[in-house]
Amino acid sequence: MDVLYFAWVRERIGVPRDSIETNAVTVNDLIEELRARGEEYQAAFEDIRALRVAIDQELSEFDAPLSGAREVAFFPPMTGGE
Amino acid sequence: MDVLYFAWVRERIGVPRDSIETNAVTVNDLIEELRARGEEYQAAFEDIRALRVAIDQELSEFDAPLSGAREVAFFPPMTGGE
């Protein structure tokens, strides 16, 4: 599975993406696995209320199942527009 | 006093303006005087609910006093914009 990071999530983790093998059932499970990878990840996932998640390029919820997902992305609330 | 007519008010009366001497106190009084000028005027002022009036180039009411007014205009509801 590809895990992508954007904006300050990317900066805290230090890389824009990871390719991982996981049996995580939900997004929350995946976050627990990622936190175990080190303090950069702990810093990025410190407060998930400050984060948004997309599964296969669609906005999703943290308790959503990952079944079959090929790409999960984490980022802060979006700030497009003017 | 100059009395101006626009759109179908102008077309019914047949002229774009009249210069008149009047002692009319209110717009309604002036309309009574104008109706006496002939059937074109009666046709134009048949239903004053379909009309708007401006005194000295500001939208006004039909019971407004004319004291000192130099220009009164009658026209249908406006249709500017797109």
Place this chain on the structure above:
Amino acid sequence: MTVRVQQEAFDPGAELNAFTASVQGAGAVVSFTGVVRDVEGKLAEMLIEHYAGMTEKAIAKIVGDATARWNLSGALVIHRFGQLGAGDQIMMVATASRHRVDAFQAAEFLMDYLKSRAPFWKKERTAEGDAWVEARDEDEDALSRW
């Protein structure tokens, strides 16, 4: 704040760019362009009559009300009169502000008031004859939201 009442055509894109260049500190620019719609393929021309002495004064008052109410970096109104054809630009409004809400609200306010309080009257000329465009109740009602 610029108000222009004119017979000549204008270029909305060029006006938008000139307006945007003229405003300071604006993050949001909204424009509205009104275009003559055809009347079921039959419109020969549209004639716009106006009350020359009153028009600019009435529009300036509307623009003044908008600038008193919203925090604007600038506002532009252009309105044509005379003879127009289907597809021609009738008029344009542009507003600029720090944030989008003010720019949108002010542009809608300007349009609602121009529609019912600026002294213009439209006549449509088709093969079937001439007809004055009638004011719509919903345009008068639109003013009540402000």
Place this chain on the structure above:
Amino acid sequence: MTVRVQQEAFDPGAELNAFTASVQGAGAVVSFTGVVRDVEGKLAEMLIEHYAGMTEKAIAKIVGDATARWNLSGALVIHRFGQLGAGDQIMMVATASRHRVDAFQAAEFLMDYLKSRAPFWKKERTAEGDAWVEARDEDEDALSRW
């Protein structure tokens, strides 16, 4: 319906004119242009990051929702990413409809959703350092009116 996500600058006036020429039967054309505001005279540059795989898809969905909801003759969204300076155009939305209410409402809807649902993130670089622009509660709240 046109969606463009690009690094290059664009010309809002030229885009507005091309859009207006492309729509049929529209009486009302609304545009919104977002411009990079300076940060108290100190902005060195603005960096816009986006989620390349998702961006166009997310915007197309928002435009689809707008066209399902309002009677539009056309809709245009352009959004830039990359390195921008104060006064540069960030993005643009244009909508066309028979009547002004639909065009205004759809443009505001597009802006509200682009702001909070299209995957862009802005960073401001000043002499004092870099800072990610934070989402504002009122932008999220703006969605509740639709």
